[in-house]
Structure formats: structure tokens, C-alpha cells
Amino acid sequence: MNEAEKQLKANQLAGYERTSAVIWMIISILQIISVVFILAGIWNLIASLSSFDTEKKILNRDADVPNIFQDITQLVIIGFINIVFGGLLGIALVGFDFWIRSEVLANKDIFDNQNGDKKQVAGNFVGVSCYEELEQLYQLKSKGILTEEEFNQEKASLLSK
Numbered sequence: 001m002n003e004a005e006k007q008l009k010a011n012q013l014a015g016y017e018r019t020s021a022v023i024w025m026i027i028s029i030l031q032i033i034s035v036v037f038i039l040a041g042i043w044n045l046i047a048s049l050s051s052f053d054t055e056k057k058i059l060n061r062d063a064d065v066p067n068i069f070q071d072i073t074q075l076v077i078i079g080f081i082n083i084v085f086g087g088l089l090g091i092a093l094v095g096f097d098f099w100i101r102s103e104v105l106a107n108k109d110i111f112d113n114q115n116g117d118k119k120q121v122a123g124n125f126v127g128v129s130c131y132e133e134l135e136q137l138y139q140l141k142s143k144g145i146l147t148e149e150e151f152n153q154e155k156a157s158l159l160s161k
Contacts, residue, residue: 006061006109006110006112007061007110009107009110010058010059010061010110010111011059013058013100013103013104013107014055014056014058014059016096016100016103017051017054017055017058017100018051018052018055019096020051020093020096020097020100021048021049021051021052021055022048023089023093023096024044024045024047024048024051024093025044025045025048027041027044027089027090027093028040028041028042028043028044028045028047028048029041029045031044031085032045037085039081039085040081040082040084040085040090043077043078043081044078044081044082044090047074047078050074054068058104058111060113061110061111061112061113062111062113063111063112063113064111065104065108065111066104066105066108066111069100069101069104069105070105072098072101075094075097075098075101078090078094078097079091079094082094133158134155134158137151137154137155137158138151
């Protein structure tokens, strides 16, 4: 698997992790609001924040990512808490998280970044979203560093990838 394919797979896995984090965040907020399930909500909120952090590590292809997914303790605890206090959506999401875990472990060879540096593929730093790059270009244009023409050329180049 070449670097671009590894990064594409990492981006895909990070997207799954982000989806999981967002859904856990929604579940936790609903549980906290309901007061009855506040304990499960707090635990799910912590899991959500952890998933957002893990997403960044996946995008960066950090070498320690497979180790993060090796242990299933957190998934088992979340599953138990959601069986007792949560509901079917929480249990289904634990199943989704187990699937993400199996995908990460099946592709552990792509996590080869020992230093935690951002990977550079095809001239762009991977891990920086297209939106973030556009925002940086806009800031450079606003400060007068880029002309309108240069901004439009860079923007077109970025959006064509």
C-alpha cells in the first residue's frame, strides 16, 4: 500500500471515528438533559471527547493508534452503562465502535508515524481539512499577502483535489 492509499484509509477510519464521536456527543447531551440518565450521559460525553482526540491521531497516522484500540475495556464499560442506563442507540453505537476497532486493527500497518508529525502527501499536510486550508488562504488574502487572483488560483487548486 503506497502513502496515498495509507492516508486515504486513515482518512476513512478517522471519518468513522468522528461519526462515532458526534453521535456519542448527541446521546450524552440527551441523557444529561433527561437528568435520569445523567451518569450515562457524563460517561458518554467523556467517550465522545476521547473519540475526537483519537480521530486526530488516526488522521496523523500515529504509531500508537493500534494500541489505543487494542484494549476493549472502555467499550465494555460503555456498553454496560448503556444497557443499564442508556438505550438501544447507545448499544448500537457500541457495536459500531467495535467495528471501527476491528477496521483499525486490520489496517494497523498504516499507522507508521512515530514522531506525531503531520504527514505530507502530494504537497499538502494531511490532517488539515480542506476547510482549514481555505480559511488560511482567506486570511492570507485578507492580510494582503495574497492577491485576489492568487487566492482564486490556490482555492481552485485546493478544491480540485
